[in-house]
Amino acid sequence: MKTRLANMLFDAKSLGGIGTTICMPELSVAVDIGFCTPAALRCDTLILTHGHADHVSGLTTWLGTRRLYGMRPGRIIVPALMLPVMERFLEVLGQLQGRPYETEVIGVDFGEEVQITKDTFATPFPVEHSGPSAGWALIRLVRKLDPKYHGLPGNQIAKMKENPPEGMFSTKLETSVAITGDTTAAGLLPLDSLVKEAKVLFVESTFVDDRRSFDQALLGKHSHLDQLLPVLEQVQSEAIVLYHFSQIYRVGEIEAAVKERLTDKLASVVHLLLPQEGDRL
Numbered sequence: 209m210k211t212r213l214a215n216m217l218f219d220a221k222s223l224g225g226i227g228t229t230i231c232m233p234e235l236s237v238a239v240d241i242g243f244c245t246p247a248a249l250r251c252d253t254l255i256l257t258h259g260h261a262d263h264v265s266g267l268t269t270w271l272g273t274r275r276l277y278g279m280r281p282g283r284i285i286v287p288a289l290m291l292p293v294m295e296r297f298l299e300v301l302g303q304l305q306g307r308p309y310e311t312e313v314i315g316v317d318f319g320e321e322v323q324i325t326k327d328t329f330a331t332p333f334p335v336e337h338s339g340p341s342a343g344w345a346l347i348r349l350v351r352k353l354d355p356k357y358h359g360l361p362g363n364q365i366a367k368m369k370e371n372p373p374e375g376m377f378s379t380k381l382e383t384s385v386a387i388t389g390d391t392t393a394a395g396l397l398p399l400d401s402l403v404k405e406a407k408v409l410f411v412e413s414t415f416v417d418d419r420r421s422f423d424q425a426l427l428g429k430h431s432h433l434d435q436l437l438p439v440l441e442q443v444q445s446e447a448i449v450l451y452h453f454s455q456i457y458r459v460g461e462i463e464a465a466v467k468e469r470l471t472d473k474l475a476s477v478v479h480l481l482l483p484q485e486g487d488r489l
């Protein structure tokens with residue numbers, strides 16, 4: 209899937225249990241690296257939701273290939289609880305390569321944030337999954353021009369910006385993107401405002417029909433679409449992307465199950481990150 213949503217470019221690939229990678233090339237950020245896609249290789253920052261194989265297995269390629277071609281060491285951002293083990297993992301990978309990796313690993317706790325670009329920050333939010341896990345929100349500091357200056361010509365505003373009078377701009381934080389990573393539907397409730405107000409929201413939706421029960425979904429700490437619906441109803445996003453579908457489904461079956469369940473209002477904002485048939489086992 210390569211698409212623009214809410215004026216942001218996404219290059220993403222996902223199949224539950226096999227691999228998930230969501231890239232935002234304009235921010236040079238990849239979230240998870242179950243597949244080391246060309247888009248992920250070009251990203252300088254890698255953010256991980258958790259350590260399961262289908263979310264981290266491309267890490268060795270990301271590190272090794274970037275170094276081989278003289279790209280920046282980059283950095284890996286993980287939930288704080290994952291930090292000690294990720295540091296050890298990187299050390300071992302460096303030993304296997306015969307040279308340590310210079311890639312920085314940063315652990316971020318809930319309520320903390322790490323800078324991504326001049327005005328964009330990443331912050332984790334709680335989810336419910338096995339092992340240390342987090343969803344991630346990318347929040348942006350937006351500067352708004354006070355309405356009383358709206359009628360002025362652009363060149364005059366540009367000049368005033370050099371030394372802006374007090375009150376000319378106000379700032380607010382907005383969530384550009386929230387990505388749940390793996391979680392139960394219940395784990396997203398009560399809905400964090402980082403998630404609820406995200407312009408684009410990626411939600412794990414592993415199971416989509418009654419071929420798997422709620423209990424079976426819960427066993428792997430995954431979401432079932434029927435349980436996600438009350439969550440999605442509360443979201444104010446311009447675009448909601450369902451992803452991480454189980455490989456028990458063919459693409460047509462996912463589309464049919466989703467169509468049957470979504471209200472017209474939800475259907476107008478929901479997108480599907482569908483797997484590629486050839487990736488199924």
Ligand SMILES: [Zn+2]
Nearest residue numbers: 258260337390
């Ligand atoms: Zn997982």
